[in-house]
Amino acid sequence: MKKTTLNRVIRGGFMALGFISMSVASAQFAGDWKLAPKAGAFAVGPAKGDYSWWGVPTEEVTGVRACQFDDLFSFNADGSFKNNLGTQTYLEGWQGGNGCGTPVAPHDGSSNGKWIYDETAKTLTIIGKGSFMGLPKPYNGGELKAPADAKDTIVYEVDEISATSLTLSISIGGGYWKFEFVKEMPEINPVGSWNFAPKAGCFKVGPAKGDYSWWGLPASDLTVRACQMDDRFVFNQDGTFENIMDGSTWLEGWQGKDGCGTPVAPHDGTSKGKWVADKNAGTITIIGKGSFLGLPKVYNGGELKAPADAKDTIVYPATINGDTMIVEISFGTGYWYYEFVRSAAPIGSVSKFYNTGLTVYPNPATGLISLNLDRASAIQNSVIFNTVGMKVMETGNSNEINVSALPVGTYFVNVTTANGVFTSRFIKQ
Numbered sequence: 001m002k003k004t005t006l007n008r009v010i011r012g013g014f015m016a017l018g019f020i021s022m023s024v025a026s027a028q029f030a031g032d033w034k035l036a037p038k039a040g041a042f043a044v045g046p047a048k049g050d051y052s053w054w055g056v057p058t059e060e061v062t063g064v065r066a067c068q069f070d071d072l073f074s075f076n077a078d079g080s081f082k083n084n085l086g087t088q089t090y091l092e093g094w095q096g097g098n099g100c101g102t103p104v105a106p107h108d109g110s111s112n113g114k115w116i117y118d119e120t121a122k123t124l125t126i127i128g129k130g131s132f133m134g135l136p137k138p139y140n141g142g143e144l145k146a147p148a149d150a151k152d153t154i155v156y157e158v159d160e161i162s163a164t165s166l167t168l169s170i171s172i173g174g175g176y177w178k179f180e181f182v183k184e185m186p187e188i189n190p191v192g193s194w195n196f197a198p199k200a201g202c203f204k205v206g207p208a209k210g211d212y213s214w215w216g217l218p219a220s221d222l223t224v225r226a227c228q229m230d231d232r233f234v235f236n237q238d239g240t241f242e243n244i245m246d247g248s249t250w251l252e253g254w255q256g257k258d259g260c261g262t263p264v265a266p267h268d269g270t271s272k273g274k275w276v277a278d279k280n281a282g283t284i285t286i287i288g289k290g291s292f293l294g295l296p297k298v299y300n301g302g303e304l305k306a307p308a309d310a311k312d313t314i315v316y317p318a319t320i321n322g323d324t325m326i327v328e329i330s331f332g333t334g335y336w337y338y339e340f341v342r343s344a345a346p347i348g349s350v351s352k353f354y355n356t357g358l359t360v361y362p363n364p365a366t367g368l369i370s371l372n373l374d375r376a377s378a379i380q381n382s383v384i385f386n387t388v389g390m391k392v393m394e395t396g397n398s399n400e401i402n403v404s405a406l407p408v409g410t411y412f413v414n415v416t417t418a419n420g421v422f423t424s425r426f427i428k429q
Helices: 003-011
Strands: 031-035 042-045 072-075 080-084 089-091 099-101 113-118 123-127 153-161 165-171 176-184 192-196 203-206 232-235 240-244 249-251 259-261 273-278 283-287 313-321 324-330 335-342 358-361 368-373 379-386 391-394 400-402 409-417 420-428
Touching (some): 080 113, 358 409, 368 379, 368 409
Antiparallel strands (some): 042 176, 072 080, 089 099, 123 153, 153 165, 165 176, 192 232, 192 335, 203 335, 232 240, 249 259, 313 324, 324 335, 358 368, 409 420
């Protein structure tokens, strides 16, 4: 690579052979990509934009080339690249086959490559003999005649890149290939109990996604809004959703006052909603009038003027990375940003009644545990949660529970009786 090109890569904000500073556009590459499952996902023609010679037909996508459409092109954030082809991919005559078969070296994914995106030149460079995008045979200026002729570096033109789609093209001298890819989106699994991240700017608003310059929660308000910062947004394993406010939350003028106060219906958590996650759309949908994530007033396309105007459904664009959830939702004239952290406290009423009147023994435990209530009261139901609020066991009215099947870790047992709900923590060894 020429020095000028390398400098351009560094200035563009990407990592080039050890220089780490990733731009937003470069970060979009990170992840696993597949050929788009449609006719013409890869095609060839006499000129860029004219792919009239041949394009993959519809019937081959799930037919003879199904082994090719599940190939993964993996971009890691550290700049490494990998072709993950599994045990089968589509082979051509120059590879000794004509159909699905065992990948042929060096285009078999056995070597680790590198990737560089030049945001200025709009090029993607794949480095490493046998590393490729789309089809292994095209290279800059030609097509391979034998596997041994594989190139060390291939530069693709980036025609389009977004969070979920990528289109590349490459000149083979007397024509052009085009490849369309879709990103394999990670699962969105919000199960557990979430709170606003306890920091300034955990919710903020601005004119555009990424620009939250209008207002952000100041550090000084973390204490003032303590009644809001302890609100929990609970995603249950069974698909139900709960807003838990423990009797107090932050109210705004459209709810009758500004400041901490008793939650106002229907945003008072008295009814359970439902949640649905769509990894391909990158969204979490909350269903149920009065159910919400973040702030109750914000919905798709606007902000509420009165509690009675609450919506039945709100779709939240969301990403989850470990125990952090980021939501960026448009209300028409701007965007709200929310940052949540998954709480270590169990869901529902567990934290509210934690360690009051219930003893678990032995503790730590390996097999059978016994439940002892300070008040003489019959157990109606017992539920065990893990530390992220997931229900892992429900055992009915027994005073003894066999926890031998649970993984090693910390758990909370939530016991319902006629005298109330009681909870205690135990450790499974």
